[in-house]
Amino acid sequence: MKLTKRMQTIANLVNKNEKVIDIGTDHAYVPIYLYLNNITHDITATDISKKALENAYNSLKKYNLENNIKLILSDGFKDIKENYDVAIISGMGAHTIINILNNQILPKKIIIESNNDHYLVRKYLNKINYKLEKEYVILDNKKYYIIMYYINYNEELTEEELILGKHNNKEYFDYLIEKYSILIEKTQNKEYLKYLKLLKKYRSRL
Ligand SMILES: C[S@@+](CC[C@H](N)C(=O)[O-])C[C@H]1O[C@@H](n2cnc3c(N)ncnc32)[C@H](O)[C@@H]1O
Known part of the structure; x- marks a missing residue:
């Protein structure tokens, strides 16, 4: 199987x-x-x-x-x-x-x-x-x-680890960055913006 x-x-x-x-x-x-x-x-x-x-x-x-x-x-x-x-x-x-x-x-x-x-x-x-x-x-x-x-x-776990997890899959972060960039354009949601900043910060370290 x-x-x-x-x-x-x-x-x-x-x-x-x-x-x-x-x-x-x-x-x-x-x-x-x-x-x-x-x-x-x-x-x-x-x-x-x-x-x-x-x-x-x-x-x-x-x-x-x-x-x-x-x-x-x-x-x-x-x-x-x-x-x-x-x-x-x-x-x-x-x-x-x-x-x-x-x-x-x-x-x-x-x-x-x-x-x-x-x-x-x-x-x-x-x-x-x-x-x-x-x-x-x-x-x-x-x-x-x-x-x-x-x-x-x-x-x-730190707050960052709770939000982002402990993996370091670059493609997945790129996918999330694109997804939330589009969502923010549409909704101007401040929580998404905070999340997007965190994603970008983390991604730049990988
Ligand atoms: C989408 S299927 C996932 C099947 C398999 N575990 C997988 O990962 O492919 C979700 C299954 O969880 C069962 N389920 C939902 N709540 C449950 C619970 N409280 N206890 C046991 N099974 C539950 C559903 O009946 C369903 O069969």
């Missing part, structure tokens, strides 16, 4: 034999890839939606893995009884991700790919003492994705 660049980047962050939970799995492609490539065989895939879990089951069946990868219907960690080494939470919005992470016993490592508001995600993870160990910007099918790898560890 061949993963998209976004999903491959996520899968690459899982280490050999780690016990993995993929929350909001839908098609279950990352769990299947991890299993078939012998990265780990200890995998649980969950979803809040019955329909999505059916998708996952159908994918597992296609690869004869329906008895090898556990499927659980659950809102985030609510119905999850076991502990895991690493959680994958990808393809959801920031608020959903933060709700999932709220008030739970969490794994030491968390891989996050949020659809939006990365500032909020970084701020929340910082607050609950997770260190932004690595961050990747992936251009996949003409869309940028930010993949964050967190480890439970006390780290204070």
Whole structure:
């Protein structure tokens, strides 16, 4: 099975034999890839939606893995009884991700790919003492994705790091500079202007 660049980047962050939970799995492609490539065989895939879990089951069946990868219907960690080494939470919005992470016993490592508001995600993870160990910007099918790898560890990010993250992908910064320049022309929004200045300052250092 061949993963998209976004999903491959996520899968690459899982280490050999780690016990993995993929929350909001839908098609279950990352769990299947991890299993078939012998990265780990200890995998649980969950979803809040019955329909999505059916998708996952159908994918597992296609690869004869329906008895090898556990499927659980659950809102985030609510119905999850076991502990895991690493959680994958990808393809959801920031608020959903933060709700999932709220008030739970969490794994030491968390891989996050949020659809939006990365500032909020970084701020929340910082607050609950997770260190932004690595961050990747992936251009996949003409869309940028930010993949964050967190480890439970006390780290204070600066305000700049909360806004911009810790990656140094020049193309992504150029893309944002262009996008916000256009938006400012249209809206004259002062917050965007502040953000644009910060982006330009940071970009000039790379
Ligand atoms: C766009 S899909 C992403 C699928 C896959 N994780 C990926 O990255 O390609 C988002 C999935 O998250 C599920 N989801 C949304 N909120 C959830 C929650 N609180 N707990 C578990 N799954 C959730 C949805 O049902 C949906 O199947």
